[in-house]
Amino acid sequence: MALCSRRPEGAARVLLRAIAREKVNMSQPELIVGVGGAAGDGVASAGNTLVLSLARQGIAAYSYNSYQSVIRGGHSWLRLRFSADKPLGVGDQVDAVIALNQDTLDRHMQELQPGGLVLYNGARLSPSYDPPPGVQLCALPVPELCPASKRLPVMQNTVAVGALMQLMGLDISGLESVLQSTFAKKPAVVQSNIEAAQAGYDYAAANFTPPATQLEATDQKWAQASGNHLFAMGAALAGCKFYVAYPMSPATHILEWFATHAERLNICVRQVEDEISVINMAIGAGHMGVRSMCATSGGGFALMTEAIGMAGIIETPVVAINVMRAGPSTGVPTKTEQADLNQAFGASQGDFQRVIIAPLSMTDCFNTPHEAFNVAERYQIPVIILSDLLMSEGSETVDPALLDVEFPIDRGEVVTAPNGSDEPYLRYKNTPSGISPRALPGTPDHLYVSGTDEHDEDGVLISDVYTDPVRRKKMVDKRVRKFETVTRYLPAPELDGPADADVTLLGWGSTWGTLVEAAEHLRQAGISTNHLQIKFLVPLHVEEISAILGRSRRTIIVENNQSGQFARHLRAETGIVADGHIRKYDGEPFEPKHIVAGVKDVLAGAEVVDVLSSESGWRTDHPTGTSGPWQGLRVGEESKTFA
Amino acid sequence: MATAAVAVDPKVFKPEVPPDWCPGCGDFGVLNGMFQACAALGLEPAQVLVVSGIGCSSNLPGFFRSYGVHSLHGRALPFATGAKLANTSMTVIATGGDGDGYGIGLNHFIQAMRRNIDVTYIVMNNEIYGLTTGQVSPTSETGMKTKTTPLGNLEGMLNPLALAMASGCGFVARGFSGQPKHLTELYKQGIEHKGFALIDVFSPCVTFNKVNTYPWFRERVYKVEETDHDPTDFHAAMDRALEWDERIPIGLVYRNPDPRPSIDSLDTALQGEALVRQGYTIAPETRRDLIHEFM
Numbered sequence: 001m002a003l004c005s006r007r008p009e010g011a012a013r014v015l016l017r018a019i020a021r022e023k024v025n026m027s028q029p030e031l032i033v034g035v036g037g038a039a040g041d042g043v044a045s046a047g048n049t050l051v052l053s054l055a056r057q058g059i060a061a062y063s064y065n066s067y068q069s070v071i072r073g074g075h076s077w078l079r080l081r082f083s084a085d086k087p088l089g090v091g092d093q094v095d096a097v098i099a100l101n102q103d104t105l106d107r108h109m110q111e112l113q114p115g116g117l118v119l120y121n122g123a124r125l126s127p128s129y130d131p132p133p134g135v136q137l138c139a140l141p142v143p144e145l146c147p148a149s150k151r152l153p154v155m156q157n158t159v160a161v162g163a164l165m166q167l168m169g170l171d172i173s174g175l176e177s178v179l180q181s182t183f184a185k186k187p188a189v190v191q192s193n194i195e196a197a198q199a200g201y202d203y204a205a206a207n208f209t210p211p212a213t214q215l216e217a218t219d220q221k222w223a224q225a226s227g228n229h230l231f232a233m234g235a236a237l238a239g240c241k242f243y244v245a246y247p248m249s250p251a252t253h254i255l256e257w258f259a260t261h262a263e264r265l266n267i268c269v270r271q272v273e274d275e276i277s278v279i280n281m282a283i284g285a286g287h288m289g290v291r292s293m294c295a296t297s298g299g300g301f302a303l304m305t306e307a308i309g310m311a312g313i314i315e316t317p318v319v320a321i322n323v324m325r326a327g328p329s330t331g332v333p334t335k336t337e338q339a340d341l342n343q344a345f346g347a348s349q350g351d352f353q354r355v356i357i358a359p360l361s362m363t364d365c366f367n368t369p370h371e372a373f374n375v376a377e378r379y380q381i382p383v384i385i386l387s388d389l390l391m392s393e394g395s396e397t398v399d400p401a402l403l404d405v406e407f408p409i410d411r412g413e414v415v416t417a418p419n420g421s422d423e424p425y426l427r428y429k430n431t432p433s434g435i436s437p438r439a440l441p442g443t444p445d446h447l448y449v450s451g452t453d454e455h456d457e458d459g460v461l462i463s464d465v466y467t468d469p470v471r472r473k474k475m476v477d478k479r480v481r482k483f484e485t486v487t488r489y490l491p492a493p494e495l496d497g498p499a500d501a502d503v504t505l506l507g508w509g510s511t512w513g514t515l516v517e518a519a520e521h522l523r524q525a526g527i528s529t530n531h532l533q534i535k536f537l538v539p540l541h542v543e544e545i546s547a548i549l550g551r552s553r554r555t556i557i558v559e560n561n562q563s564g565q566f567a568r569h570l571r572a573e574t575g576i577v578a579d580g581h582i583r584k585y586d587g588e589p590f591e592p593k594h595i596v597a598g599v600k601d602v603l604a605g606a607e608v609v610d611v612l613s614s615e616s617g618w619r620t621d622h623p624t625g626t627s628g629p630w631q632g633l634r635v636g637e638e639s640k641t642f643a
Numbered sequence: 644m645a646t647a648a649v650a651v652d653p654k655v656f657k658p659e660v661p662p663d664w665c666p667g668c669g670d671f672g673v674l675n676g677m678f679q680a681c682a683a684l685g686l687e688p689a690q691v692l693v694v695s696g697i698g699c700s701s702n703l704p705g706f707f708r709s710y711g712v713h714s715l716h717g718r719a720l721p722f723a724t725g726a727k728l729a730n731t732s733m734t735v736i737a738t739g740g741d742g743d744g745y746g747i748g749l750n751h752f753i754q755a756m757r758r759n760i761d762v763t764y765i766v767m768n769n770e771i772y773g774l775t776t777g778q779v780s781p782t783s784e785t786g787m788k789t790k791t792t793p794l795g796n797l798e799g800m801l802n803p804l805a806l807a808m809a810s811g812c813g814f815v816a817r818g819f820s821g822q823p824k825h826l827t828e829l830y831k832q833g834i835e836h837k838g839f840a841l842i843d844v845f846s847p848c849v850t851f852n853k854v855n856t857y858p859w860f861r862e863r864v865y866k867v868e869e870t871d872h873d874p875t876d877f878h879a880a881m882d883r884a885l886e887w888d889e890r891i892p893i894g895l896v897y898r899n900p901d902p903r904p905s906i907d908s909l910d911t912a913l914q915g916e917a918l919v920r921q922g923y924t925i926a927p928e929t930r931r932d933l934i935h936e937f938m
Contacts, residue, residue, distance in 0.1 A: 055938065223937035233933055239923030241912070242729055264929070266921060268728050268912040273754040277721040280714065284694070284725025287712065288733075289919045292725070310715050403934045409923055440919065441710035441726070442733055444689045449704045449711035452697070460660055461705055461713070 026520060029213045030083035031168055032091045034108055037100030040072045046098065046157040047078045049182065051224050051397070053165065053174035054082055058218030060397040062087040062513075064390060066588065069249075069334045075103055077617070082168070084218050086397060088361070088513025092593040095211060096167070098160045099125060107617040109135065115211055119163055121156045138163065138208045145199035148192050158193050162200030169214030172201050222397035227359070227387060230366040230398070231321060232257035235293050236265050238370035238407045240319075242285040242292040244270045244278050249333050250389040251295040251323040275300035279307040279320060286311070286318040287450065289414070289440035291373050295321035298340045299330070301347070308382050309348025314450040315428065315436070315479070317376035317383075317412075319369065324388040326587050335587030336389035338509060339561035341569065344384045345538065351476065353379070353483045355490075356538040358386040358509030362396045364535070370407040375489060378412035379482050380438060386537070388560065390589040391510040413437040419445035426457040430474060434481030483539060490536045492544040497523075497530030503599055504552035506578065508534040508566050511558055511590055518595030527599065534566070540573045549576050556580040556602050558595060564608075581608045588613040648685025653678040655688055658708040669846030669857075670700050672820030673767050677707060677736070679823075680830035691734045694723040696743035699774045700767035700846065703738045717748030720755045723762045730919045731907050734834060735761070741768040745781040745801050752803075756810040756839050761905040763833045763840045766803065767820075769848035770855045777851035787854060804884035804896055807841045808877070813899035814840035815884070819864050820847070821857055822893065829895060836898075838905040845893070860891075867894035875900040 033050065037043045044065065051061045062081045068074035079094065081087040093113055099105035099120040106128050109118050114134025118127075122139030131137055140163060142149050142156045149155035158179070165175055175197050183189040225233070232254045235243070245255040255271060262269040268285075272278055278294045286292040296304065301322040311318045324340045326332035344356050355375050359368040365387065372383040415437050419425050427448035429436040436457075439446035449455075453463035454472055462468045462475075495504075497519060507515045512533045522529040532548055534540070549555055557567045557578045562585040570576055580602030584590055590611065598609040656678045664670050681691060691709035695701035697716035704711030710733075714722040723737040744752050744766045755762065771789065772778040778791040781801040788795050807815045814836040818826035826844065833840035845860050872892075873879055880897035907913050915921070925933075 052938070221938065223934055225937040229937070236933075237925055237930060241918045241921060241923075242725070244725070261933070263911040265925060266912045266915075268910055268918055270728070270906075270910075272721070272758075273750055276718065277724075277751055277754065280718040280721035281725030281728070284712075284714075284722035284727075285729035285918070286725075287722075288692075288726050288729035290729045291923070292729070306715055307718065314712070398937070400934045400938065403937075404927075404930060406924075406927075441692050442689060442730055442919070444687075447688055447708060447710055449713060451705065451713035452715055453713060461702075464663060464702075 026085055026517065028083045028085040029215060030081060030085075030087065030091070031095045031211070031213055031215060032093060033080045033082065033096045033098065033164065034094040035078045035080065035098045035100070036104030036108055037076060038073050038103070039067065039070050039076055041076070041100040042154045042157045043076045043078050043100060046100070046161055047080055049158075049175070049178055050161050050164065051080060051395075052178045053161070054170065054215070055222035055224050055397050056177055057170055057174040058220045058222070059084055059170075059215055060086040060220075060222055061224065062090055062394070062396045064090045064394040064589065067334050075107070077104070077108070082215060084216065084220075088516050090589070090591065092591050095213070096164060098164065100157065101125070111615055111617050117167065117208070117211060119160045121160075136209060138167075138204070140200060140203060145203055146196040148196065155193070155196050158196040159200035162197030163204035163208070165197075166201045166204040167208060167210045169210060170217060172197060221400060223400045223403060224395055224397045225362065226253060226393055226395040227362040227365040227391040228253035228323070228393065229257050230362055231295070231369060231387070231392070233403070234366035235319075235369035235373075236261065236267060237405070238373050239291045239409055240267065240293050240369065240373070241290040242268050242282065244272055244281045244294050245296065246272060246275050246278050246300060248297045248300045250325055250393045251297050251300075251321065253393070254295045254321065275303040276307070279304035279318070282320070283307055283311050283316050283318050287314070287316045287441070291377070293319040293321070293369065295323060297323050297325050298327050298343060301340065301343060305347040308354065308384070309350055309352060310452050311382035312348065312350075312352030312354065312479070313452055313454070315380040315438070316450070317373070317380055319372045319376055319383045319385065321385040321387060323392040324386060326585070332587045334389070336589050337561055337585060337587070338386075338388055338511075338559050339563075339565060339585065340386060341537065341561075341565040344386055345569070347384065351480070353381050353479060354538060355379075355381060355383045355486065355536070356386060357383065358535055358537055359391065360509065360512035360533055360535055362391055362394065363398050363402060365391060366398070366403060371490070374408070374410040375486065378410050378489065379435060379486060380412065381482065386509060388510050415439040415446060416443060418443070424458065427459045428455060428457045428475065428478070430457050430478050433485065434478045436478075487539045487541055490541075492541040493532055493534050493536075495530055495532050495548050498528060499530065499551060501528040501530040502553050503527055503529045503603070504549065504555045505529060505531045505558060505595065505599070506534070506549070506555055507558045508537060511560065514590045514592055515558060515595060518592040518599075521592050521596050522599055525596065527603070529599070537566075537569065540569070542574050545570075546574045546576065549574070554579045554602070556582060556599060558582045558590065558598070560584050560590065580606065582611060583608065584611040586612050650685050651682045653682035656681050656708050658706060660705055662706040663702070664699060665850050667849040668699070669769060669820035669844075669848070670703065670767050672823050672826065673700070673765065673844050673846050674703055674706055676818075676820075676823050676826040676830055677765070679827040680834065683827070683831055684834060686734055690732070691736065692723075692726055693736045693738060694719050694726060695737070696739040696748060697774075698740040698743045700738065700740040701743055717743055717746070717751065719743065720748060720751040720762070720764065724755060724758070724760045727760055727762055727907055728910065728913065728918065730917045731761075731913050732917045735763070736834065737762050737764045739766060740773070741766060741770060741780050741782045742772045745803055749781070753806070753810045756807055756812040756841070759811065759813065759838045759903055759905045761838055761907050763830070763836070763842065765830070766841070766843045767846035768803070768843050769846050769852055771848050771852040773848045773851050784854070802884065802887070803841065803843045805881060808881055808884055808897055811903070812841050813838045813902035815880070815897040816841065816895045817843045817845070817893045819845040819860055819893050821861060822864070825866060825893065832895060837908070838902050863889060863891040864893045865890055867892045867896060874898045
């Protein structure tokens with residue numbers, strides 16, 4: 001039989017280092033901007049315009065939008081962190097606020113530190129209380145600066161963005177070019193927006209004081225994308241030819257990217273009736289030999305679990321992404337959490353092999369599908385990718401050179417030529433590696449049936465015979481044996497920072513950037529800290545992790561869930577019990593200050609520190625528990641817990 | 644529709660493994676008809692994929708020599724749909740029972756017809772759950788006593804033919820495993836139909852259904868081909884589909900004279916080579932365009 005097999009030499013390792021390369025120092029000046037308004041006020045598009053404008057002037061950004069599950073109204077709070085050094089998270093504070101409605105002005109003005117500023121349409125809004133000391137009120141007379149805003153209120157956003165560009169110390173060229181490309185098909189709109197932006201820019205120059213921190217344009221060009229878009233593009237570049245999904249937040253943007261690009265990239269993209277159908281179709285396509293992927297969130301993934309086991313026993317490669325949101329059940333659909341790890345471990349009945357990967361950043365979302373496809377095809381197993389709302393819906397700037405790559409493709413042992421030998425083909429041949437060369441249906445002379453019942457090497461069911469303990473055990477052992485080499489195929493985690501540090505921060509998945517930054521803050525605070533981040537959760541690199549943590553003086557596990565799902569996994573796999581735990585399950589992501597405060601608490605004797613995002617601007621305190629207008633001032637109350 | 648291919652010996656589809664169905668099971672006739680139809684159409688075993696769910700009848704792929712998948716209970720159609728989209732050059736046949744397709748898999752059945760994937764779906768309908776030893780099925784008649792309806796079935800009976808027509812299926816047929824030649828003809832037409840084709844087959848369960856037996860069906864069934872029925876007349880076809888008393892029609896009940904194109908023929912990615920034969924590489928210029936969209 002003919003085999004085509006190509007093993008990329010250390011390919012996964014090379015790409016993991018590419019992420020590390022992005023780990024820049026944090027010495028450049030930075031500004032954190034909050035844009036707030038109701039859904040429909042144009043928060044996202046104002047933020048996007050700002051990020052793209054700065055990216056074209058060489059400034060990197062990280063964005064995270066805290067929003068509600070409403071189409072119109074409610075409160076949406078987009079935080080954007082800008083610096084010439086790529087920011088790894090949203091940071092700890094806000095330096096400037098663009099308030100698009102009164103609610104935002106009321107909620108968030110109080111969060112500003114001395115030197116901060118708040119921009120708003122002075123013709124429509126005015127502060128309900130005195131600003132904190134040293135905070136500059138930047139009221140823009142929008143109707144005078146932009147008469148068109150009387151007809152089209154959303155023009156106020158462009159005025160504010162123009163003003164902010166001036167206050168950040170940048171010229172307006174980046175903004176002009178973004179407006180030109182955004183409204184390329186409507187020249188009149190381009191012109192009126194450029195005029196509005198220029199009016200805001202000039203007004204700020206004449207009337208406001210720039211903050212002490214100023215940004216400087218650089219020559220670096222940045223791309224900007226969400227984790228979901230990077231998943232989709234990364235998968236397409238890794239040879240994904242079949243994508244199927246059912247809409248579910250926060251995974252839907254992957255489907256939309258694929259739908260938009262299906263025709264150009266020749267990818268079959270289908271939206272189907274439910275996640276049961278999704279995963280079974282994906283496995284059906286994977287079984288025929290195409291690289292096949294699907295994505296959902298926890299509730300949809302729950303529906304997929306029976307079929308994940310099918311992929312295990314019929315040995316079909318498939319990749320399923322679970323973009324975690326706060327659960328259980330419907331939970332908080334627009335909020336982030338890392339609490340589906342147990343679900344991923346336990347997806348489907350019986351013993352079988354799966355790989356679980358949690359990418360570390362938006363940029364890593366781009367790399368992960370190719371690693372997932374390679375390991376899925378090489379080992380003929382299902383691969384689960386765990387993302388979360390923070391990483392999938394948040395976005396960051398990426399060095400475009402990191403996206404301009406040709407991924408190495410490892411299809412494993414695939415039989416494509418006719419059977420030249422007299423030996424019958426055995427689809428599930430009991431090989432020393434446990435991997436049985438896979439003939440794709442359609443290949444002449446290799447007929448077989450894949451059964452979800454237990455089957456023998458030739459595929460014939462053994463489930464219906466009276467009993468056959470020998471063959472049953474042989475087939476389970478064959479599938480298990482595949483796993484003996486997977487941990488060597490996947491790159492082991494590496495410790496970041498001095499080996500002899502007092503504190504080891506241990507996290508998994510999307511908390512990477514925040515922990516890198518927190519470790520730096522801790523070192524600056526005189527607490528010697530190192531950091532270990534786990535991407536490959538199953539199988540766990542037990543040997544390497546045990547060696548690292550065996551030398552750790554104090555291991556503190558940070559995870560965005562209530563029960564410590566990873567801590568339990570680590571204990572089960574390595575016997576290691578962490579010294580402290582920092583956990584968060586309030587729907588919002590960790591910020592570096594939460595980790596710093598939590599570590600101090602652990603050092604002071606706490607075993608488990610539960611963190612709460614308690615800035616008053618985040619609170620609703622609506623009597624019915626539904627989201628409504630902010631109910632009043634809470635200056636000083638609970639707001640400085642982590643300052 | 645005539646086929647250009649030359650008929651082959653039905654034995655090429657017969658594997659060494661004999662079926663383990665009860666002696667006299669209707670499914671033997673269903674399987675035998677598939678040997679005959681695939682041979683008459685001149686299909687190559689390596690170009691056929693048979694996908695089933697779970698149940699007595701879903702063991703069929705193991706007794707048919709081609710590529711096969713014995714998938715999950717109720718999920719044969721999604722699996723078959725993914726497989727067909729991935730490799731449109733294969734002839735994909737989905738098989739299963741009434742519990743599998745009309746019970747647990749009902750949503751997929753309706754959606755597959757609405758989607759119009761080019762799959763031939765053969766349902767061995769015995770009006771009972773056989774593999775689990777005799778419980779009520781969606782197609783069990785009202786009042787039928789089974790192990791789980793000892794006082795008689797309180798629920799109504801699902802009509803797969805009428806449901807298929809309402810769901811946009813362009814080829815709706817019913818066969819009887821006691822009429823093998825007629826059944827073979829329906830299979831041939833169904834496989835040749837470009838789009839989703841339903842062939843519901845009365846396949847008596849000799850062990851657990853003591854009501855809907857071979858004699859029970861023989862007394863009632865009649866072939867619509869032997870009447871003046873026009874299968875292209877939707878309303879006439881719906882009248883036939885709803886018939887269920889002393890006379891029960893079998894045969895090609897409905898064929899859409901102006902069928903909608905199948906999803907696999909419409910999808911832009913499937914216009915050239917089958918997906919599985921398309922390369923993985925995306926040209927560097929295209930890749931750069933994609934990056935540029937983010938800038």
